[in-house]
Amino acid sequence: MSMVTKQSRRNMTKSQLEQAMTSDANFVRGFTGTAAMWLVGSTRRYIPLWTGVPYERISDAMYAQLPVAQHHGVPIISAIDALGPFPTTELQAWFNKTWYQGDVIHPNQHGHVLLADLVFHYLKTAYEHTRLFQWYDLPQDYIPRQPQFLNQDILDLFLDQKPVKISLTSMHDIDLRKVTPCHNWSTYADVPEKIGFIAMEVWSSCVLALKPEEVHDLSIGKADVLMYKSYENMGIFKMTVTEGRVGVINGTCEGADDPNARVLGSMTVDSLWAAKASLAEVAVLQFELPPASDRSACLLVHLDIVEANPARLSNKVKLLGISFF
Incomplete structure (x- = not known):
């Protein structure tokens, strides 16, 4: 136990x-x-x-x-x-x-x-x-495997903080946050009853946004990404957080296509591992928070599949959700 x-x-x-x-x-x-x-x-x-x-x-x-x-x-x-x-x-x-x-x-x-x-x-x-x-x-x-104990830092976060959560198991929730059309990403159950946000091809991309009021509630600058890892057919996932600005006219988070946007944090995670099991794992991204006095700053969350070296025949990535602290 x-x-x-x-x-x-x-x-x-x-x-x-x-x-x-x-x-x-x-x-x-x-x-x-x-x-x-x-x-x-x-x-x-x-x-x-x-x-x-x-x-x-x-x-x-x-x-x-x-x-x-x-x-x-x-x-x-x-x-x-x-x-x-x-x-x-x-x-x-x-x-x-x-x-x-x-x-x-x-x-x-x-x-x-x-x-x-x-x-x-x-x-x-x-x-x-x-x-x-x-x-x-x-x-x-x-003889069972060694038990996995809950990390105290993770426990502290969920007890003492109020995370902003992005569910990636509902296309409706994703549509409310996306700032550009998601290229080759979609929500479905690749196996019965296991829904996720899935992409199969290199250079698949999607950009989601956190509103200024949500950014203001963050105090640490940390994102926990719940994603699947498996032993075959998996690709390399890249997540980048950039700073955006709320548009004066329509109130949306702008700057997703700005090549000079300020990068607050980035990570690359390989979804392929040697363990003969397909399990959900948490990948952690540390990022810089905008100044607390900046009430117009929003966060743009870029989700991409990048090419492996050497190249792979299959590059599947499956995400379940993201919690921002």
């Missing part, structure tokens, strides 16, 4: 805590200690996929998540496994009515209690096995 409990580096006094909780009604942080556990719990498939196998668990996403869980050495806990099997439509309807609500994807309150019980049952069982069988060497096939 990838689990870590950490004490916050920030020791807030009572007055500081009260001020933090009342200073901004939209952003409340009243938790000074941090505990993080990564649990892979099975979820419902939004689109049923059936391959013809009788009684296949077409409503459970466990099989889609299993390779990721195996890669990181974490358990999968399934409510369907705990209560099932449900081989008939009547039993499946009972399961939906009893444990799910709304869009029948997210567990209701009782479902959360059940999953919490399963987590503690797993931890107790794992502890007992460790205590009773200390002398037993596990076969190599059953």
Whole structure:
């Protein structure tokens, strides 16, 4: 189980805590200690996929998540496994009515209690096995990978900052931010239920914008880009942040085509890696912030695929989202 409990580096006094909780009604942080556990719990498939196998668990996403869980050495806990099997439509309807609500994807309150019980049952069982069988060497096939712990700096950012997020899984959200037509970029699911902002060719380009009021909320000058990495058919991604100006007439962020635009930061990331897995990874870009007194400055985010050396037959890049701090 990838689990870590950490004490916050920030020791807030009572007055500081009260001020933090009342200073901004939209952003409340009243938790000074941090505990993080990564649990892979099975979820419902939004689109049923059936391959013809009788009684296949077409409503459970466990099989889609299993390779990721195996890669990181974490358990999968399934409510369907705990209560099932449900081989008939009547039993499946009972399961939906009893444990799910709304869009029948997210567990209701009782479902959360059940999953919490399963987590503690797993931890107790794992502890007992460790205590009773200390002398037993596990076969190599059953030794999990080293757990990945949450980076404290990342945890601090999301607890203490208010990031500006750009979702890249919806073309509607992208259309609201793009300042020029996106060349060879589009949003779709290249594999079932895994939507992303995808380009396949070298020199594919897209420019998105952050408004001045969003730029004013940034305090660090850091961008976390969530992107896929895989072991085949992947290309090299380049992201550049330049300074733009809000147009007086139409209020849009201008300067995307200016060759003399001020470059605030840039990075190049290879989406191809040696690990035999396709996983989402965070790439970090440090960039310079415009002066806080400049209320007309906006940010232009250039997304490009550049040519590899030597050249590759396939240059796929898949992005999921960007968080600016």
